[in-house]
Amino acid sequence: MNKILVTGAGGPAGINVIKLLKKEYYIVSTDINPYSEGFAISNKYYLISPASNEEQFIKDIEKIIEEEKIDLVIPTVDEEIEVLAKNNISFSEKIVIHPREIVEICLNKCNIYLYLKDKIPEIIPEFSLDPKDLNSEKVVKKPIKGRGSRNIYIGNKNEFKKEDGFFFVEYLPGREWTVDAIADKNSNIIIAVPRIRLKVREGISMVGEVKLDKKILEYVKEISEYLKFRGAFNVQFKEDINGNPKLQEINLRFSGGLDITAAAGANLPKILVKYWLYEEIPNGIEIKEGIYAKVPEVYKLK
Structure with a gap:
């Protein structure tokens, strides 16, 4: 039976991956939280260092891959994907990861628009770092880096001002x-x-x-x-x-x-x-x- 390492066992994506693979594969999961729900449905699990501690996080992942004889690694956490993509780590051939340049574009939500606005303009909404630049009166304030609905705010553009770490998009x-x-x-x-x-x-x-x-x-x-x-x-x-x-x-x-x-x-x-x-x-x-x-x-x- 193949061994699959799934990271982010406490998040919705990680839990989904574990649930959808566990009947056919031996699942080893990781998370930084000891009460991660995905641990309950994994064959084995490990607490690891957060991706912000890059050096120790990489050592943790490499050690698990080696000791558990992991066949494939499926990362499900944005911060971990960023670290895995930009570092040369042992067993990298076992990790399903996008090219570094793609990761750098997509994890910055404003950069995605900048990259695609001249290539596929019809799908790019009105956006700016400064809400005053938008024609739309109703706007959405979004973190440049973020997950799910965290730190997203909707309101009139006059309620907001330019702020580090955020950009603004027309309300749809x-x-x-x-x-x-x-x-x-x-x-x-x-x-x-x-x-x-x-x-x-x-x-x-x-x-x-x-x-x-x-x-x-x-x-x-x-x-x-x-x-x-x-x-x-x-x-x-x-x-x-x-x-x-x-x-x-x-x-x-x-x-x-x-x-x-x-x-x-x-x-x-x-x-x-x-x-x-x-x-x-x-x-x-x-x-x-x-x-x-x-x-x-x-x-x-x-």
Whole structure:
């Protein structure tokens, strides 16, 4: 049985990956919190240093890979992905990670817009470091680096001022989309599954409608032609008043709502593992469109 190391066992993405792999693989998980929920459903788990302590974090990961004879590492935490991408570490061939230059662009949410605004201008919303520059009266204040809905504020542009670490985007009133996707080692998309975020709790989809929208899928394909992804990623859009999708952010990991995509017929972590270890790409995956709801389960931790 292959051994898979999943980082971020306390976050929604990490928990999803563990749940979707644990029936077929031996799961070793890590987190900085001893009460991480994913530990309860892992075969073995380790407490590790935070990514902010780069040197010790790398030593922890290298030691676990060596001692546990890990076959594949799936990181699910942005800060850890950043550290793993920019450092030359032992066993790097076992880690599913995007190219460093792609990580540097995508972990800075303002840089994504700057990089793509002349390449795919129709999907880029109005944005600026200074809210006074925006034509939109209603704006969204966003952290340049951040996860989920943390530190995001909506209001009139006159309520805000330019602030270090933040940028501003026009307010978009329409539907929110997340596209869960995997790119192969040559940056070709293996699978992409869009869903509408119908009910969101703390940035995570609780109810979603899986819908294979051609326009959304075409935009994801176009984005991937410029950003050479390698592994799991998700792209988020929100529609403007006319129903046109505008890019919100790109996350270089599995999403917190990944289990909705799995319920519709696409177990993306399993697809990723089979491809990365054995070059196997599934044929004829049937995606069942429809509305899906997440219902939490309870597990004994100790």
